[in-house]
Amino acid sequence: MPTATVENYLKAIHQLAGDGERPVAIGKVASELEVTPGTATTMMKHLGGRGLVDYVPRRGVRLTAAGDEAALRVLRRHRLVELFLVEVLGLDWGDVHAEAEVLEHVISDKLLARIDEMLGHPTADPHGAPIPDAQGRMPEHAGASLADAGPGRYQLLQVSEDDGSLLAWLSDHGLRPGTRFDLLDHDRPAGILRLRIDGADGVTSLGTSAAGHLLVQAI
Amino acid sequence: MPTATVENYLKAIHQLAGDGERPVAIGKVASELEVTPGTATTMMKHLGGRGLVDYVPRRGVRLTAAGDEAALRVLRRHRLVELFLVEVLGLDWGDVHAEAEVLEHVISDKLLARIDEMLGHPTADPHGAPIPDAQGRMPEHAGASLADAGPGRYQLLQVSEDDGSLLAWLSDHGLRPGTRFDLLDHDRPAGILRLRIDGADGVTSLGTSAAGHLLVQAI
DNA sequence: GTCAATATTTTGATAAATCAAAATCAGGGA
């Protein structure tokens, strides 16, 4: 059984791997987890020894099948817990990530199963991120970044930003996964988008930096 | 912030202290937490340095005011979590202790407050043990051991046994906190009690060892 | 192709928890 620390490393590598093309640089892992590079290097050797990653010094790491499975298991727990905290306990959207970051490592399989059942085997967390199923299969859900979108009508699929003020701002402006809106215009040089959000009045402006965290689907 | 380990030591000392008359022997702490005596000794020095216990070598330890407050805080969390798991998630009576043993250290104050609210500020956990309030005040609830009781009518107040088969056995026989029953007779030499439990049919027999874990109130 | 900037690894320490086994103490019985 991996420790909480090991699970966090695996999850971080999984996130950073993206499509899995190239190995993940050790420095990325280190900064993602806010540890020094030396600490990450040490851990990579551990994970390599445990068969959870393929680690090539100075090239990077990539998850093995076992490591990927473990990462998806933690991701599933994280996202189910987040949704549970929002849906059942009514916690704030922006608060649940920190809570889930620790609960994901400690709840029993039995408790997780009850949560999953109580939520009706959901496929997306409160941020719209897909929840891997019990077998570790990730539901496909294709969204494009709002930062790359041109004028048109869209639905917000996912906010890929786990903590902080962006979530609160989105709530305040009526933007949450599932919300529909019109992208009125996208001033690329200025880096500003103007939206008319269903259910909100007036026009909302936001910058590319924020839009980069929003995954949308044209409708 | 104390670590989970420190919190467990404080909670153990609190439990073992009873009325608080005499200091708790280090060996008791060690066996309660299933660590070697040397480990407990080391920790007592630690806790002493942090101002959480008064530790007199070879005499024992006793919680300071700060240590007692911390212990009650953890106890509150433990019991609220147990009740939550039973009431809201429908987990098994016998499963919740192990789960709470770890959750008690990691849930945020915010989450705990929501749980408390959702349960309606309860004063007893699923085993009937009193839940300290947010200020650390322990609700008084006077029960006597069934092992010392004579024939008569009683109500079960509390089962002071956190894990294992006794809980399952009690459930199976319709005995839970709040249940009423008649103690038909108590054969002290043989160590056997015979009860007629409200809502169950026939007569149930149990031994003094089990009865010793049941706190009852004459009604 | 050389070399300096950047990324990574190594080295030497530290903190928290723990154990095994040796040393020590304290109290009760002779």
Add this chain to the structure above:
DNA sequence: TCCCTGATTTTGATTTATCAAAATATTGAC
């Protein structure tokens, strides 16, 4: 009072996770 026994403390290690700073490798710029 003396000593034995059981409880406790000490000592010396180990594991996991971390950092700071020195050493080293890679690579893109020239």
